[in-house]
Amino acid sequence: MNYDAIILGFGKAGKTLAGALAKQGKSVALVEKSRGMYGGTCINVGCIPSKSLVTSAAASALHPQASYEEKAERYAAAIAEKRRVTGLLRGKNYDKLHDLPNVTILDGFARFLSEHQVEVTLTDGGTALLEAEQIFINTGSTPLVPEIPGIAGNPAVYTSEGLMEEDRLPRRLVLLGAGYIGMEFASLYASFGSEVTVLQDGAAFLPKEDRDVAEAVRSILEGQGVRFLLGAKPQRLEGGTVTYLQDGAERSLTADAVLVATGRTPATTGLQAEKAGVALTARGAVQVDSLLRTTAPGIWAMGDVNGGPQFTFVSLDDFRIVFSQLGGGERTRDDRQNVPYSVFMATPLSRVGLTEQQAAAQNLPIRVLKLPTAAVPKAQVLRHTEGFLKAIVHAESGRILGAALLCPESYELINLVKLAMDFDLPYTVLRDRIYTHPTMTEALNDLFAL
Numbered sequence: 060m061n062y063d064a065i066i067l068g069f070g071k072a073g074k075t076l077a078g079a080l081a082k083q084g085k086s087v088a089l090v091e092k093s094r095g096m097y098g099g100t101c102i103n104v105g106c107i108p109s110k111s112l113v114t115s116a117a118a119s120a121l122h123p124q125a126s127y128e129e130k131a132e133r134y135a136a137a138i139a140e141k142r143r144v145t146g147l148l149r150g151k152n153y154d155k156l157h158d159l160p161n162v163t164i165l166d167g168f169a170r171f172l173s174e175h176q177v178e179v180t181l182t183d184g185g186t187a188l189l190e191a192e193q194i195f196i197n198t199g200s201t202p203l204v205p206e207i208p209g210i211a212g213n214p215a216v217y218t219s220e221g222l223m224e225e226d227r228l229p230r231r232l233v234l235l236g237a238g239y240i241g242m243e244f245a246s247l248y249a250s251f252g253s254e255v256t257v258l259q260d261g262a263a264f265l266p267k268e269d270r271d272v273a274e275a276v277r278s279i280l281e282g283q284g285v286r287f288l289l290g291a292k293p294q295r296l297e298g299g300t301v302t303y304l305q306d307g308a309e310r311s312l313t314a315d316a317v318l319v320a321t322g323r324t325p326a327t328t329g330l331q332a333e334k335a336g337v338a339l340t341a342r343g344a345v346q347v348d349s350l351l352r353t354t355a356p357g358i359w360a361m362g363d364v365n366g367g368p369q370f371t372f373v374s375l376d377d378f379r380i381v382f383s384q385l386g387g388g389e390r391t392r393d394d395r396q397n398v399p400y401s402v403f404m405a406t407p408l409s410r411v412g413l414t415e416q417q418a419a420a421q422n423l424p425i426r427v428l429k430l431p432t433a434a435v436p437k438a439q440v441l442r443h444t445e446g447f448l449k450a451i452v453h454a455e456s457g458r459i460l461g462a463a464l465l466c467p468e469s470y471e472l473i474n475l476v477k478l479a480m481d482f483d484l485p486y487t488v489l490r491d492r493i494y495t496h497p498t499m500t501e502a503l504n505d506l507f508a509l
Contacts, residue, residue: 060163062088065177065191067169067330070099071374072361072381073197074152079382081159088189089162090169090179098152100199100363101371103145104220109243111141112223113403116250120405123252127230130252134228137251141223165189171335174355193357195381196337196345197374198330200323200363205235209296216296216317219244229253229316233301235293237264239402241320242280246404249283256312258291258303269415272408272449272463279406279445279465325364340366349391350384351377368398397480401470406432406445409473412461412480415451424454428486430506432466437497443467448506450476450486457485468499475500 063085066073077089096103115137119130156162167181169189177194179187202218210216217225219240232248234241237259249255264287265273277287291305302311325344332339336355338346344366351359361377363369376395383390399411418425428451433444446465453460462476479489490507494500 060088060187060189062086062163062189062191064088064193064195065090065189066195066197067177068099068197068199068362068364069097069152069164070197070199070362071101071371072378073195074098074156075375075378076195076197076361076382077156077162078159079378081156081162084161086161087163088165088191089156090165090167090177090189092166092168092182094166094182095149097149099197099371099374102148102152104223106371107148108141108145108223109219109247110403111144112137113243113247113250115140116247117405119252120250125252127228127252131228134251135226138223138226168329170329170331171337172331174335174357193385194335194359196330196332196353196358196360196364197362198326198364200369201326202319203322203324204319205293205321207235207293207296210319213296213298213317215299215315216319218319222316222318225316229314231299231314232256232316232318233258233299233312233314234318234320235301236320236322237261237287237289238320238322239400240322241318242276243403244318244320245280245285246283249280249285250405254286255284256286256288256314258288258293258301260290260292262290264289267414268410269449269463272410272414272465275446275465276404276408280404282445283405323363323369325366327364342366347392349393351380351392367392368400370398370400373398397477399473399477401473403470406443406465406467407469408446408463408465409469410461410463411473411477412459413451414461414463415449418451418460423460425460426452426454428452428506428509430502430509434505435466435499435502437499437501438467440497441467448472448502450506452486452507457487458483459486459489466499466502472499472503475503 064080064087066077066089069091077087080087119133165179167179169177169179172178177189232253232255234257237257245255264277291303294302300313327343338354340346345360345364347360347365359381362374380390397411401409430448432438432446438444449463451461459480464472486507489503
């Protein structure tokens with residue numbers, strides 16, 4: 060079957076590109092290996108389900124004296140609500156493309172046969188041979204599971220994707236890894252009422268963050284009841300018992316569930332990229348240039364699979380780069396700046412730009428502005444006063460170099476800071492704006508007045 064374009068993967072970049080090309084009258088084949096993944100990782104096993112659970116967990120945390128049975132009942136209801144939300148969005152994503160006459164959705168696993176040929180092993184049986192001059196890889200990423208004895212095939216071990224499918228609230232949960240995914244899940248399950256212990260191989264907690272930010276995050280999580288074991292290297296697992304090495308001695312602890320939160324890896328296994336002349340990096344990502352072109356003419360890679368930041372909004376920007384290029388535009392990866400991120404803990408952390416330590420390492424003249432969350436009227440109204448807002452400002456030009464916001468609704472505030480940074484505006488612009496009251500946004504008046 061011949062098409063104008065073949066897209067491998069129903070993620071943010073792939074589905075958006077499929078719709079855009081179809082509206083131009085081009086025929087598109089969109090291949091997705093799982094019917095449960097229409098819409099991609101974010102909608103089905105990532106951002107949306109986890110944030111649905113975060114919302115439910117916040118309500119559950121209002122009842123700390125509840126029995127385990129009551130907490131478990133709330134958790135089961137939260138999982139049901141999560142399934143409703145993801146099912147609704149999955150269906151809408153499918154219908155949006157399925158209803159376009161020149162988009163063909165194929166369920167199955169795709170592999171390259173050549174630069175222009177893709178074979179699909181169909182879910183319902185048989186195979187399909189697809190051909191196109193343009194092929195776009197958008198196969199995403201999968202949870203990274205470390206090679207620890209006893210971890211493979213262990214029914215007590217879960218990835219973030221698998222744990223969110225469980226109806227039963229674990230009384231005791233052990234997390235392997237103290238990165239951003241791990242911290243989000245530690246906060247989430249502690250809010251639901253699990254006893255959470257985090258094992259981290261390294262001795263430095265959140266090493267990419269400034270120490271005041273990292274220590275504040277740790278303090279807030281410990282206030283939720285999360286226990287941290289740093290410098291603890293897992294040695295082996297037997298069921299829910301984890302044996303680890305710490306300070307030269309072997310220790311162990313037992314949990315109902317063990318969550319592997321050690322990151323995600325590009326999904327290129329079985330793609331047979333080499334048959335199309337598509338090179339992979341040492342970490343298994345598809346190698347691309349600033350225009351997201353692979354090493355094979357007529358083949359691009361978008362989203363997590365190309366080794367860039369693993370965010371849905373970056374995947375959407377990958378679509379913009381590719382679609383601009385196809386239309387003769389000049390948008391490139393190099394145009395991307397000030398990429399923010401948020402960690403949706405009970406007290407969310409959002410950051411953009413340089414940290415204080417990064418700015419200092421570059422010998423930049425800086426001012427560090429820091430406002431306690433408790434000083435913000437809206438935070439008092441919300442009865443959520445933990446954390447602080449921190450900004451790094453160039454002492455001479457007044458440009459905002461970076462910000463770390465550990466406060467309620469930081470995931471909204473950070474976008475306004477990013478906007479000012481993108482347009483190279485001085486911090487005084489945010490300081491002197493009129494904002495509604497009482498809101499977390501008006502904290503920017505006070506933060507940048509310091």
